[in-house]
Amino acid sequence: MKKVFGILLLALLLLLVACGEEETSSEDTGTDDAPAEENTDESEETENSGEEEATNEDGISIGFSLDTLQEERWQRDRDLFVSKAEELGATVNVQSADSDDAKQISQAENLISQGVDLLVVVPHDAEVSASIVEMAHAEDIPVISYDRLIKNSEVDLYVSFDNERVGEMQATAITELVPQGKYVLIEGADTDNNAHLFKQGQMNILQPLIDSGDIEIVYDQWTKGWEPEEALANMENALTSNDNDIDAVIAANDGTAGGVIQALAAQGMDGEIPVSGQDAELAAVQRIVEGTQTMTVYKPIRDLAERVAELAVQMANGEEIETTTTVNNGQIDVPSILLDPIAVTKDNIDDTIIADGFHSEEDVYQNAD
Known part of the structure; x- marks a missing residue:
């Protein structure tokens, strides 16, 4: 009887040891799986982040600040400019100020805060818009004055008709x-x-x-x-x-x-x-x-819009621009390109x-x- 009891006791001890090892094995496996899954996620996140950074670095972003879109003429400018810029690989964020100086300045400030590579401005007020140039230059963003000259500023380029x-x-x-x-x-x-x-x-x-x-x-x-x-x-x-x-x-x-x-x-x-x-x-x-x-x-608007889009992309890429003349804006002689109108x-x-x-x-x- 004692012999039988000893055998049963030994079997019970072996069973308990086996269960303990199985539980330990299960816990170890769970611990190993969790870090492996986290590492995989981190790797994917890093890869995705790298793709986004490459896109931001490689693509040109242009801010286009318009006085108004109420007139047919400016709607044409917008559409032609955006189409040409996108054809050249740039993205364009268009803002229209509805002929409101404060709104145009606020919109330009927003475009600058978004980190655009270049700002194109059709100013509502030639004098007030000088502050837009100042804000952009503070962030090393060049500014093109489109069709209308921005006065009393160090605007980088002026493109218009004569x-x-x-x-x-x-x-x-x-x-x-x-x-x-x-x-x-x-x-x-x-x-x-x-x-x-x-x-x-x-x-x-x-x-x-x-x-x-x-x-x-x-x-x-x-x-x-x-x-x-x-x-x-x-x-x-x-x-x-x-x-x-x-x-x-x-x-x-x-x-x-x-x-x-x-x-x-x-x-x-x-x-x-x-x-x-x-x-x-x-x-x-x-x-x-x-x-x-x-x-x-x-004034052949297509010529103007597409020319400025080309110049904007070139300037954003750091290329040198050849101009045909200068126009004094009260502060500097602005490098300018003037196209020919037709009566x-x-x-x-x-x-x-x-x-x-x-x-x-x-x-x-x-x-x-």
Whole structure:
């Protein structure tokens, strides 16, 4: 009996030892698996992080700060610029300030904080936007002034059309039709440096005729924010103060021309008074073929947008840029590239705007008799 009890006791001890070893083996296996799984995750995370860093380092990021997208012209600029930049491998973050200085500065600050490689700015206010250049340069981000010059700053590059030449084209077209008479000038926004360049160009042509007594400027007003409603009010004031006795109007762009023509139409004078414009907006070229607007200045927007996109990518990559001239902005002579505008009348719409595909023949002539 004692022998049997001893055998049972020995078997029980062996069983307990075996269970202990199995439990220990199980615990060890669990401990080994956990670190192995964590190491795998860390490896994957590091690999993914490396891919993201490579993407950020290799891809060019461009901030595009626009004054407004309310006008057809600026929507075209945006689309053409973004398309070309993306074709060249860059990404573009577009911000529109709705003609609000504080909003544009805030948006630019946000773009800078995102770490864009370069900033392209269409300034609302030429003076106020100098702070954007200062903020960007503090982070070693170059700035291109697009179409409108940023004043009193060390902006890196200015690309636009020859805006003084635009004004000369406007005045030339109108004075050829009305070499003598009473003129109204409906200029652009006083805060836009381009508006001053347009006016300077106009006066290059008008001043000799003013000095000779052939032309009299009976009304001359800036248009706040380039708003057509402001141009309409200005033109109504011009008509009222001159008892409708005017002979010609030089309007700085197609938006202001639209306001002018609306005021003239209210007096039954649309189509009788020559009116200039600029930007070749669809509504404007339709007015030209209808006979209520005399001319516009066509600035091939594709040339400008795509050229700036190419320059932006080159500058962001640290490449040297060749410029054709300089324009003084009140602080420095800004390296500049100025493209050629084209004066458009009813006689050459087909050979310019339509031939370039800027507007279709169907759209241009849809309201024509």
